[in-house]
Amino acid sequence: MGRRAQQWLLALGLLGGLSAHAASPVWAVRGAHNTVYIAGSMHLLPPQDATLPPGFERAYRDSARLVMEMDLGALDPGAMSEWMMAHGTLPVGTQLRGVLGDSRYERVRTAAQQLGFPVVALDHLTPWMVGIELTELAYANAGYDSDTGVEEQLLRRAQAEGKPTAGLETLEEELGGLAALSPEDQVHMLEQTLEDIRDIQPQMREVLGAWRAGDADRLGQLLADEYRSFPSLFEPLVTVRNARWLPQVEALLRGQDNSFVVVGALHVAGPGGLLERLRRDGFSVRQLD
Numbered sequence: 001m002g003r004r005a006q007q008w009l010l011a012l013g014l015l016g017g018l019s020a021h022a023a024s025p026v027w028a029v030r031g032a033h034n035t036v037y038i039a040g041s042m043h044l045l046p047p048q049d050a051t052l053p054p055g056f057e058r059a060y061r062d063s064a065r066l067v068m069e070m071d072l073g074a075l076d077p078g079a080m081s082e083w084m085m086a087h088g089t090l091p092v093g094t095q096l097r098g099v100l101g102d103s104r105y106e107r108v109r110t111a112a113q114q115l116g117f118p119v120v121a122l123d124h125l126t127p128w129m130v131g132i133e134l135t136e137l138a139y140a141n142a143g144y145d146s147d148t149g150v151e152e153q154l155l156r157r158a159q160a161e162g163k164p165t166a167g168l169e170t171l172e173e174e175l176g177g178l179a180a181l182s183p184e185d186q187v188h189m190l191e192q193t194l195e196d197i198r199d200i201q202p203q204m205r206e207v208l209g210a211w212r213a214g215d216a217d218r219l220g221q222l223l224a225d226e227y228r229s230f231p232s233l234f235e236p237l238v239t240v241r242n243a244r245w246l247p248q249v250e251a252l253l254r255g256q257d258n259s260f261v262v263v264g265a266l267h268v269a270g271p272g273g274l275l276e277r278l279r280r281d282g283f284s285v286r287q288l289d
Contacts, residue, residue, distance in 0.1 A: 023055075023213065023214035023287050023288065023289055024039075024053040024054055024055025024056065024214050024287070024288045024289060025039060025040040025053060025055070025211055025212075025214040025216075025265060025268070026038070026039040026040075026053070026055030026056060026058075026059050026214070026287070026288045027039075027268070027275060027285050027286065027287050027288065028059075028285070028286045028287075028288060029249075029253060029278055029283050029284070029285050030253075030283065030284045030286075031252075031253030031254060031255070031283075032253075032254065033255070033256050034252075034253065034255055034256055034257055034258050034259075035062070035258045036249060036252045036253050036258065036259050036260075036261060037059035037062070037063060037258070037259070037260045037261065037288075038249070038261045038262075038263070038268060038274060038275065039055070039056060039059060039150070039260070039261070039262045039263075039268075040211065040263070040264070040265030040266075040267075040268040040269065041149070041150040041151060041262050041263060041264055041265060042149060042150055042207070042208070042211055042265065043146060043149045043150065043151060043264060044139055044144040044145055044146050044148075044149045045144065045145070045148045045149050045150070045208075046143045046144055046145070046148070047143075047145060047148045048143075049208065050148040050149075050153070052150060052153065053212055053214065054288075054289065055214070055288035055289065056150070056154070058288060059260045059288065060154060060157070060260055062258050062260075063163075063257075063258045063259050063260035064163070064164070064257035064258055064259065065163065065164040065165065065166060065257070065259050065260070066154055066155070066158045066163055066164070066165045066166070066259075066260050066262065067165070067166045067167070067168060067252070067259055067260065067261045067262070068151050068155075068165065068166075068167055068168070068261075068262050068263070069167065069168055069169060069174060069263050069264065069267075070167040070168075070169060070170070070171060070174055071165050071166055071167030072151055072152070072155050072165070072167075073155055073158070073159060073165045074165070074167070075171070079171070080171055083171055083172065083175070084129070084175070087126075087175070087176075087179040088125055088126050088128065088129030088132075088179065089124055089125060089126065089129075090124055090125065090126055095123050095124070096108070096122055096123045096124070096125065096127075096130065097123070099126075099127060099183070099187070100127065100187065100190075104187070104190075104191070107194055108122065108130060108134075108190070108194070111134055111194055111197065112134065112137075115134065115137040115138060115141055116137075116141070117133075117134075117137055126179075126186060127183075127186035127187050127189065127190040128178045128179065128181055128186045128189055128190070130190055131186075131189050131190040131192075131193040132178075134193055134194070134197060135193055135196075135197060138197035138200050139200070142200050142201050142204060144204065150262060151262060154260075154262060168244075168245045168248050168249075168261075168263070169241065169244065169245070173241070173244070174241075177233075177236035177237040177240065177241070178237065180236065181232070181233065181236075182232070185232050185233060188230065188232075188233075189230075189233060192230065211265060214287060216268070216269040216275070216287065217269075238266060238267060238272070239272050241267065242267055242272055242273065242274055242277065243277075245263070245267075245274065246274065246277050246278070246281075249261060249274065249278070250278075250281065250283075253283065
């Protein structure tokens with residue numbers, strides 16, 4: 001369940017065009033004695049198109065550890081589900097229809113039915129959880145799978161080879177921004193989700209093309225657009241998290257060993273992204289082919 005928030009962020013923030021620019025979505029950042037590679041991830045990929053761009057192989061082989069948003073190798077599924085239900089369930093006696101109103105609730109019912117899911121199973125959930133559930137269903141119906149996504153591919157390889165893994169944040173830090181949204185912003189998030197999942201197939205084809213091209217300028221523009229359209233969501237879920245991660249990445253850059261940091265592409269490029277923050281702090285950043 002922890003990856004559902006990442007899936008929703010991907011759907012919200014990375015919808016857009018292609019580029020003729022040919023590079024990998026992986027950047028090398030030079031420290032005094034080492035290199036930290038930073039990759040923009042696709043948390044879900046279709047199994048038939050799951051081969052990672054060449055830069056991922058180079059960065060993985062040249063690194064002593066794999067660092068993700070959360071350390072998926074150490075994640076406790078039971079604790080994750082428990083946290084989600086504790087923070088994503090409406091108070092006893094409250095139903096989703098009462099929170100959303102009849103018109104919005106009927107839109108949710110229609111979307112759930114189109115995805116083959118009974119809306120009654122969503123009736124006890126908060127709007128932000130409903131948005132995540134619908135997004136996960138939409139991705140699954142479109143053929144996108146976290147098992148073939150970037151992190152899962154790299155995690156399986158690291159575990160098989162005994163390469164250490166680490167995380168930049170806890171489950172509560174990653175999902176806390178969603179749970180802390182105001183009731184109004186939770187409804188706004190759900191409304192935007194309902195819009196996004198309507199055209200998920202053509203959107204994701206464009207996303208894959210832009211990601212494989214390593215088009216940082218395009219990703220940055222998309223991020224700026226989303227800040228303008230929904231700043232109350234992106235402040236806690238992107239800006240705050242990037243600021244929290246930056247000291248950890250810079251600590252890796254002060255080490256001796258190379259590291260491979262893999263985070264959602266939304267966190268890498270654009271205003272307030274990790275690359276901009278690292279350049280501002282004086283580090284040299286180079287995109288891999």
